[in-house]
Amino acid sequence: MFESKLPFSVNTCSITSSPEKFVCINIECSEIKDQSFGCYECLIKKHKQIDQLHFEKIIEIPAFLSQIKQKSKQKNDILDKLIIDCDSKKKLVLQQIHELENFVNIDLLHQRLLQLFSTYLAKLQNEKDLIILAPDYSNQQHLKLLKFYHEDIEQYGKVITQSGIELQGEVDEILENYQIVSLQKFNKLKNQIEALKIQFNEQNQKFAQWEIQRERERQRESPFMQIVEQLKLPVIFVLSILLFLVIGHNLFYLNAQDFDSRLVLNQTQQEDLNINYTNQEYQTNYTKYTNQTSQANQTNQTSQTNQTNQDKQSKSQNTRNQQWLISEILENRRVEEFQNFTIIYDQSFNKTFTQDTYERIQKRVFWDKNDKLVCIGARENKNLRLIGCDLASEVFSITQDAYSARKSQNGEMYWYWVQSKSFGFSPNKNIALTNIDNEDLSSELRFSFGTSKNLEERRVGSQYGHKNTSQYNLVIYASKDNN
Numbered sequence: 001m002f003e004s005k006l007p008f009s010v011n012t013c014s015i016t017s018s019p020e021k022f023v024c025i026n027i028e029c030s031e032i033k034d035q036s037f038g039c040y041e042c043l044i045k046k047h048k049q050i051d052q053l054h055f056e057k058i059i060e061i062p063a064f065l066s067q068i069k070q071k072s073k074q075k076n077d078i079l080d081k082l083i084i085d086c087d088s089k090k091k092l093v094l095q096q097i098h099e100l101e102n103f104v105n106i107d108l109l110h111q112r113l114l115q116l117f118s119t120y121l122a123k124l125q126n127e128k129d130l131i132i133l134a135p136d137y138s139n140q141q142h143l144k145l146l147k148f149y150h151e152d153i154e155q156y157g158k159v160i161t162q163s164g165i166e167l168q169g170e171v172d173e174i175l176e177n178y179q180i181v182s183l184q185k186f187n188k189l190k191n192q193i194e195a196l197k198i199q200f201n202e203q204n205q206k207f208a209q210w211e212i213q214r215e216r217e218r219q220r221e222s223p224f225m226q227i228v229e230q231l232k233l234p235v236i237f238v239l240s241i242l243l244f245l246v247i248g249h250n251l252f253y254l255n256a257q258d259f260d261s262r263l264v265l266n267q268t269q270q271e272d273l274n275i276n277y278t279n280q281e282y283q284t285n286y287t288k289y290t291n292q293t294s295q296a297n298q299t300n301q302t303s304q305t306n307q308t309n310q311d312k313q314s315k316s317q318n319t320r321n322q323q324w325l326i327s328e329i330l331e332n333r334r335v336e337e338f339q340n341f342t343i344i345y346d347q348s349f350n351k352t353f354t355q356d357t358y359e360r361i362q363k364r365v366f367w368d369k370n371d372k373l374v375c376i377g378a379r380e381n382k383n384l385r386l387i388g389c390d391l392a393s394e395v396f397s398i399t400q401d402a403y404s405a406r407k408s409q410n411g412e413m414y415w416y417w418v419q420s421k422s423f424g425f426s427p428n429k430n431i432a433l434t435n436i437d438n439e440d441l442s443s444e445l446r447f448s449f450g451t452s453k454n455l456e457e458r459r460v461g462s463q464y465g466h467k468n469t470s471q472y473n474l475v476i477y478a479s480k481d482n483n
């Protein structure tokens with residue numbers, strides 16, 4: 001028997017003469033030929049023999065193929081929709097990236113995205129190619145067709161759509177990275193601007209220092225100040241003599257007037273006059289004398305004047321002591337000699353000296369805008385092994401030349417502060433900053449301190465390196481008074 005309508009040729013069963021146009025759609029039956037295909041009677045008989053009573057699964061081949069055809073169409077529709085979606089997404093994304101600012105290589109990004117979309121589209125197309133829209137039945141194809149017949153289209157749709165979502169994720173990530181790259185470029189520009197700002201501020205600071213220096217010079221040059229300076233010493237000298245005479249006169253007067261008092265006084269006198277008076281002792285003793293004289297008021301006044309003079313004298317001596325330090329390189333001085341100074345910095349040589357350190361020190365020194373006397377150098381316990389002193393504007397001025405130090409305006413002393421290398425002082429103009437100063441290796445009067453983060457080299461006189469010099473502290477002192 002032959003039915004031309006069916007898309008396959010139908011044989012007649014040699015046993016029952018019925019058309020062999022039935023299949024069992026049970027998966028387990030598919031592997032055994034006479035259990036999966038044949039005429040209805042034979043299939044029923046076979047299934048009864050093996051006690052498989054799922055007769056509802058024995059169906060006509062046209063119904064079998066029709067079901068497969070329907071599912072194929074559903075799959076095809078799903079794939080078509082995904083291809084259209086993907087195509088329009090591709091166009092949209094590629095259009096968007098060309099509208100963005102051209103910070104990175106757009107073509108490269110374009111290529112990358114295009115490749116992603118193309119791979120996915122090819123995958124969808126491949127799936128489409130596997131679909132048999134007009135299936136034929138043949139016994140060899142049975143297993144394959146059975147798989148199509150049982151395929152869960154809903155699940156298939158989910159899986160294939162999921163891979164589309166993953167693609168979108170990848171595209172988003174690439175675009176995000178692209179924006180991060182743009183952001184990084186932006187930040188780099190921002191940092192460059194910050195650096196320029198810092199440079200600008202430094203220049204401003206230098207200018208301010210220069211003005212301070214100028215102001216100081218102007219004050220020095222004013223005729224009135226010159227006269228005051230010149231008169232200071234003689235006036236102090238005269239006042240000292242007066243003080244001496246007044247004490248002498250009072251003692252003499254007392255001796256003559258009161259003999260009993262004199263005995264007491266002689267004792268006190270000898271104790272006290274043999275040692276140097278401190279102001280307080282003098283005040284106490286002096287009050288004792290004057291209380292016993294009739295000239296109490298007059299001498300009290302003199303005593304006060306004298307005391308003030310003594311204060312002035314010691315103060316001016318201090319100032320002079322500090323002034324002689326300007327533009328001086330000193331070796332092996334006691335720390336006590338600098339007890340009138342403020343300690344601005346005192347840290348081990350091991351500690352890194354950064355730009356930040358420099359700025360903090362500057363703030364501490366110049367807080368009141370006075371150009372103080374500053375001493376900088378190496379301390380080992382109580383000994384200042386090597387120290388250089390000058391006005392702060394000289395010490396902290398940034399220089400550029402690695403082979404030439406800047407001469408101090410105040411004397412024969414040379415300073416340098418090359419930011420990427422080192423700072424320090426030298427007794428002459430010549431320096432050689434490979435990092436720290438390597439000029440005249442035997443010179444004991446050269447001090448050099450590395451400022452690069454990875455180059456913690458130091459020089460104290462003829463001592464070099466890091467390990468050899470780690471017993472020292474870097475110290476910076478500043479005078480308390482403005483000169």
Ligand SMILES: [Zn+2]
Nearest residue numbers: 024026029035
């Ligand atoms: Zn079966």
Ligand SMILES: [Zn+2]
Nearest residue numbers: 013016039042
């Ligand atoms: Zn049969």
